[in-house]
Amino acid sequence: MTATESFYHTPSPPGLKGIWAWLLTQDHKRIGLMYLWAVGLWFCIALCCGLLMRVELMSAGRTIMGPEVYNSLFTLHGVIMIFLFVIPAVPSIFGNFFLPIQIGADDVFFPKLNLLSWYLFMLGAFLAVASLFLGEGFPDTGWTFYVPFSLTTDKNVSLTVTAAFILGMSSMLTGLNFITTVHRMRTKGMGWMQMPLFTWSLYATSWVQILATPVLSITLLMVIFERVFAIGLFDPGKGGDPILYQHLFWMYSHPAVYIMILPAMGVISEIIPVFSRKAVFGYKGIVLSSMGIAVAGSLVWAHHMYTSGMSDVAVFVFSLLTFLVAIPTAVKVFSWIATMYKGAIEMTPPLYLALIFIYLFCVGGLTGLVLGSAGTDIHLHDTHFVVAHFHFTMFGGTGFAFFAALHYWWPKMFGIMYNFKKAYIGATLAAVGFIFHYVPMFILGMQGMPRRYYDYLPKFERGNFLAGFGGFLLVIGIILMFYNLLMSFRKRQVAPQDPWGGTTLEWSVPSPPPLHNFVEEPKVKAYPYDFSEVIAQAQNDQAHQESEK
Ligand code: HEM
Ligand SMILES: [Cu+2]
Numbered sequence: 001m002t003a004t005e006s007f008y009h010t011p012s013p014p015g016l017k018g019i020w021a022w023l024l025t026q027d028h029k030r031i032g033l034m035y036l037w038a039v040g041l042w043f044c045i046a047l048c049c050g051l052l053m054r055v056e057l058m059s060a061g062r063t064i065m066g067p068e069v070y071n072s073l074f075t076l077h078g079v080i081m082i083f084l085f086v087i088p089a090v091p092s093i094f095g096n097f098f099l100p101i102q103i104g105a106d107d108v109f110f111p112k113l114n115l116l117s118w119y120l121f122m123l124g125a126f127l128a129v130a131s132l133f134l135g136e137g138f139p140d141t142g143w144t145f146y147v148p149f150s151l152t153t154d155k156n157v158s159l160t161v162t163a164a165f166i167l168g169m170s171s172m173l174t175g176l177n178f179i180t181t182v183h184r185m186r187t188k189g190m191g192w193m194q195m196p197l198f199t200w201s202l203y204a205t206s207w208v209q210i211l212a213t214p215v216l217s218i219t220l221l222m223v224i225f226e227r228v229f230a231i232g233l234f235d236p237g238k239g240g241d242p243i244l245y246q247h248l249f250w251m252y253s254h255p256a257v258y259i260m261i262l263p264a265m266g267v268i269s270e271i272i273p274v275f276s277r278k279a280v281f282g283y284k285g286i287v288l289s290s291m292g293i294a295v296a297g298s299l300v301w302a303h304h305m306y307t308s309g310m311s312d313v314a315v316f317v318f319s320l321l322t323f324l325v326a327i328p329t330a331v332k333v334f335s336w337i338a339t340m341y342k343g344a345i346e347m348t349p350p351l352y353l354a355l356i357f358i359y360l361f362c363v364g365g366l367t368g369l370v371l372g373s374a375g376t377d378i379h380l381h382d383t384h385f386v387v388a389h390f391h392f393t394m395f396g397g398t399g400f401a402f403f404a405a406l407h408y409w410w411p412k413m414f415g416i417m418y419n420f421k422k423a424y425i426g427a428t429l430a431a432v433g434f435i436f437h438y439v440p441m442f443i444l445g446m447q448g449m450p451r452r453y454y455d456y457l458p459k460f461e462r463g464n465f466l467a468g469f470g471g472f473l474l475v476i477g478i479i480l481m482f483y484n485l486l487m488s489f490r491k492r493q494v495a496p497q498d499p500w501g502g503t504t505l506e507w508s509v510p511s512p513p514p515l516h517n518f519v520e521e522p523k524v525k526a527y528p529y530d531f532s533e534v535i536a537q538a539q540n541d542q543a544h545q546e547s548e549k
Pocket of ligand 1: 054079142
């Protein structure tokens with residue numbers, strides 16, 4: 001143990017005990033952990049919904065549930081996965097915990113606002129689930145709440161939409177907090193180009209959060225107004241336009257995929273240099289590409305609407321812009337690969353998960369180009385190809401980056417180490433299951449199996465059976481990974497301050513960190529990924545061992 005008490009032992013505000021020391025805390029690390037447990041719980045629930053749907057689809061016709069239940073599960077799965085897992089997971093958990101430490105600060109700029117964000121998140125989550133049991137039953141619109149169906153269905157759409165509205169507020173406040181923290185709280189001597197890449201990615205994400213989320217909030221309010229007052233915003237009979245809804249919805253929801261993926265890319269940009277013992281290749285390139293993705297990614301929303309009857313010119317322009325986003329994305333992938341090239345690679349579970357991320361995310365990204373080009377999209381729109389594509393990017397991407405981040409920062413957050421062998425087995429099983437689960441869906445989609453359908457033609461049965469089988473492998477792998485991490489609480493194998501040889505500031509503080517993060521003034525390196533000391537230390541240790549032999 002270190003002489004300084006960890007933040008587990010010193011609550012903020014002081015004097016609070018037990019559960020209140022957590023529920024009223026203003027410490028960014030405790031709030032990060034509170035998000036961890038909440039988000040983890042939601043993820044498991046949504047995972048179960050997904051698996052149940054997949055079981056239903058394993059054979060044609062009715063298998064374990066009726067179509068109504070399927071539609072509800074389907075909406076529940078989408079809403080939870082998007083609004084309660086992939087959007088908040090990395091920024092709210094790891095961003096809250098590590099952003100202040102990485103820039104040498106005590107806390108975020110607005111600690112109380114941070115706590116409020118957590119409460120809004122919990123309130124939104126609670127309302128989303130409550131709408132399942134209130135009214136006529138859970139909405140069956142899918143997470144996109146498309147009009148006109150969302151206006152006419154007698155299910156409890158208004159409440160779910162309100163929940164999404166509140167979740168949006170939570171997300172905006174977190175973004176605002178991070179931007180202010182980065183601008184105002186960087187420790188003395190840390191210039192913009194000395195900031196770790198994870199912090200940079202969160203900074204870019206935060207701008208998207210505060211600029212795009214209001215669009216969604218207004219759109220959702222419009223849906224509520226339509227449902228309650230029928231003023232005709234979207235109803236052509238009253239001079240409204242249903243396509244307007246799609247534009248407004250995707251003006252948020254496409255940028256939202258960058259809210260999901262940018263922090264994930266930030267995690268990978270931390271992990272790759274550490275385990276290659278090499279300065280990240282093209283630091284500035286990664287920084288600029290984060291900002292580039294944030295800007296370009298906000299201009300491509302209508303690629304979700306090629307088949308909705310836009311003009312050909314609009315289709316052409318949005319297709320072109322969509323392809324432009326691929327450039328900054330590819331810059332990142334090439335930088336990661338170039339960082340590993342001729343590096344002293346040390347294989348560990350976080351690096352292994354990061355490599356799985358790169359592979360799955362590339363498949364997701366490249367199939368995104370297939371959908372981004374209008375010609376092929378006409379054929380593939382609303383087929384299972386789309387389902388495979390977005391699970392590859394969101395689950396293979398953000399999901400696996402989340403697992404990687406958990407394994408990378410676990411020793412720092414809890415001060416304990418987990419079992420490597422079990423982590424590898426879990427990760428491998430999850431990755432193999434993932435491929436068996438989603439690759440068949442690409443093929444099914446190309447053959448014409450629609451998405452969001454309860455039943456399908458008998459000729460699609462084999463592919464769906466395989467996908468269901470892969471789904472089980474995937475879920476077993478994930479359970480194993482989580483189980484292994486949780487078991488580390490039982491074994492309590494103490495983790496050192498810097499188990500991986502990391503160079504960013506979080507590795508210069510005790511594991512777990514003390515309340516005020518830094519015991520002494522943090523020393524800022526001229527360049528955040530300078531491994532010369534770590535390598536020299538390792539060589540020293542080795543020489544020492546050999547002289548002792
Ligand atoms: C990070 C993980 C995941 C995310 C972010 C995610 C997200 C989503 C989203 C947004 C939808 C679309 C819902 C809609 O259109 O309303 C969806 C559909 C679906 N998901 Fe997931 N999901 C994840 C994991 C899983 C897993 C593990 C399974 C199965 C074991 C699964 C099975 C399904 C199924 C069967 C559908 C319906 C597909 C359709 O017909 O369009 N998902 N998911
Ligand atoms: Cu999009």
